[in-house]
Amino acid sequence: METTFGMGGEAESVCDIFLRRHCPDQVQRVCLTADADPCVCVGGYPTSITVANGILVSFRRVVLLCHNRPLTGIELESRMDIELARANMIESQIRTWDVLDQRVLDAVGAIRREDFVPPAYRDLAFADLDIPLGHGQVMLPPKLEARFVQELAIAPGDRVLEIGTGSGFQAALLGRLCSQVVSVEIIPEFAEAARARLARLSVTNVTVEAGDGADGWAKNAPYDAILLTGSVPVLPESIQRQLAVGGRLLAVVGSAPIMTAQLVTCVAAGVYRTEGLFETSIAPLQHARGPGRFVF
Numbered sequence: 001m002e003t004t005f006g007m008g009g010e011a012e013s014v015c016d017i018f019l020r021r022h023c024p025d026q027v028q029r030v031c032l033t034a035d036a037d038p039c040v041c042v043g044g045y046p047t048s049i050t051v052a053n054g055i056l057v058s059f060r061r062v063v064l065l066c067h068n069r070p071l072t073g074i075e076l077e078s079r080m081d082i083e084l085a086r087a088n089m090i091e092s093q094i095r096t097w098d099v100l101d102q103r104v105l106d107a108v109g110a111i112r113r114e115d116f117v118p119p120a121y122r123d124l125a126f127a128d129l130d131i132p133l134g135h136g137q138v139m140l141p142p143k144l145e146a147r148f149v150q151e152l153a154i155a156p157g158d159r160v161l162e163i164g165t166g167s168g169f170q171a172a173l174l175g176r177l178c179s180q181v182v183s184v185e186i187i188p189e190f191a192e193a194a195r196a197r198l199a200r201l202s203v204t205n206v207t208v209e210a211g212d213g214a215d216g217w218a219k220n221a222p223y224d225a226i227l228l229t230g231s232v233p234v235l236p237e238s239i240q241r242q243l244a245v246g247g248r249l250l251a252v253v254g255s256a257p258i259m260t261a262q263l264v265t266c267v268a269a270g271v272y273r274t275e276g277l278f279e280t281s282i283a284p285l286q287h288a289r290g291p292g293r294f295v296f
Contacts (some may be wrong), residue, residue, distance in 0.1 A: 168194030230285030
C-alpha cells in the first residue's frame with residue numbers, strides 16, 4: 001500500500017484517522033493537494049473533504065475498497081457519520097469539560113467507543129448521557145470517563161486498578177495510557193462480555209477479574225492508580241491502603257444528589273492527602289460500604 005500526503009494540517013489528520021481506522025489494507029493511494037477544497041484520490045476515485053475548526057463536516061464522492069469490493073454509499077456514509085460524531089464528542093463535550101491532556105484526548109479518539117455500547121443504544125455512543133448496560137448499571141458519559149483518567153495523571157509504567165468494569169471502555173482507555181490494568185466486575189455476565197470485547201479489539205494489557213471490588217482487589221496490590229466507576233457513601237480505608245506510595249485514587253464520594261469527585265494521594269506509607277475536584281453524581285458502586293461498615 002502506498003499512501004502519500006501532499007498537504008499538512010487539519011484535513012490531513014482527519015482523513016488519515018478515517019482511512020487508517022477503516023481501510024488500512026485496502027486503500028491504494030491517498031493524495032491531498034493544497035487546493036481550497038482538498039482532493040483525495042483513493043484508487044483513482046476523486047472526492048473532497050471539508051474541515052471547519054478542526055472538525056470534519058463533509059466527505060464526498062469517495063470509493064474505498066473493503067474486502068476487495070467498493071464500499072456502498074450507505075456504508076461509507078455510516079462510517080463517516082461515526083467519525084464526525086467522535087470528533088464532535090471530543091471537541092464539544094470533552095475539551096469543554098477541562099480535559100486538555102493531549103494523551104487522554106488521543107486515547108479517546110483511538111478507541112472505538114461505539115463497539116462498547118449495547119446494540120440497542122449504539123446511536124447514543126457519543127451522547128453526553130448515561131447509557132444503560134443492563135442489571136441497573138450504566139456506561140458513564142464520555143466527558144466523565146475522560147476527566148477521571150486525566151485527574152489520575154496516568155503514566156506509561158503505571159499499574160492501575162479499576163473497580164467496576166461495566167462495558168470495558170474505561171478499562172481500554174486506561175490501558176491505552178499505562179502498562180497494566182486490573183479491572184474488577186461484580187456481574188459475571190459483564191466480566192465475560194468485557195473480556196471478549198477487549199480480546200476482539202486486541203487490548204492485551206487489561207485483565208478482567210470477576211468478583212466484588214467494594215473493598216478493592218488486594219491480591220494484586222499495590223497500585224499506582226485506582227479508579228472507582230461507581231459512587232461510594234464513604235471511601236473505605238481498605239482501598240486506600242492498596243495504593244503504592246505516590247499512588248492516586250479517584251472516587252465519587254457522597255449520596256445523591258450531592259457527590260464530589262475526590263482525588264486521594266498516598267504521600268507516604270499510611271499517609272494520604274484528599275482533594276475535592278468537582279461535583280457530580282453517578283450510580284452507586286454495588287455493595288459499597290456505608291458509615292460504620294468499614295473492612296479492616
